[in-house]
Amino acid sequence: MTRIPLPPASPVGDTAPRFALAELPVPMVYAAYRIIRDCNAGFAALFGATRDEIVGRSFARLYPEIGDFIRRGEQWAANLAGQEVYYDERVMARLDGQRFWCRVNGRSLSRGGDPFAEAIYCFEPMNRPAAQPGRALSERQRQILAQVAQGKTNARIAAETGLSRRTVEAHRARLMKAIGVGNAAELVAWFVSSGTADR
The missing domain is CATH 3.30.450.20 (PAS domain)
Structure with missing residues (x-):
């Protein structure tokens, strides 16, 4: 080596x-x-x-x-x-x-x-399931969800992904509505437990 x-x-x-x-x-x-x-x-x-x-x-x-x-x-x-x-x-x-x-x-x-x-x-x-039983997410949605799970703010996510802050906020809002959760903590809990970010 x-x-x-x-x-x-x-x-x-x-x-x-x-x-x-x-x-x-x-x-x-x-x-x-x-x-x-x-x-x-x-x-x-x-x-x-x-x-x-x-x-x-x-x-x-x-x-x-x-x-x-x-x-x-x-x-x-x-x-x-x-x-x-x-x-x-x-x-x-x-x-x-x-x-x-x-x-x-x-x-x-x-x-x-x-x-x-x-x-x-x-x-x-990481001990996080990568199989998705339900809805498919885009790579961009997976990327944003992973950063939300790390506790990053919309501004920091925007800076690291090259998106605008408003675009990040819009992605988060659409995901929360589609999944049926009311806040970021519920979104993260759903993300970690479901492994939905795989596809």
Whole structure:
């Protein structure tokens, strides 16, 4: 397993410690331009794969739909570039197609450049059902619901998704009306218990 390269602009230079992903106890992956360049056994197992099946491949293979991959990339590009660290919760797909919820923390290793040039991500599986027994939601609705469940305000959701605050409010209002809940707490409870954000 390769060692994580330090970014060229690192202020600490070559004296910084280097480490192998295999030594880390959580599912970790190192990527360049959203291509998986290295991962540990925990990450491969999370996706029901071997390292050989996913190293050198695009992250797109691990998303339920290509649209999910594109929209998530746009969101992360906007947020990673400004603060170097970002996280969200999303539905991913194992190689057999089984979907699951996970929390993803990412850090760009490219200071001042393209945040995807070098990045490292930690994937934490969540105990949230990803099967949907009833109504199908769009990726945008799933994205907004996931951020509501994280306790984010409409303004912050708008900033992270590139939508206007009024658009976020409209999405939330339509969802609440369609589901038949009266407030954000009920919306979050429904979201967590139903797993409805999968499709």
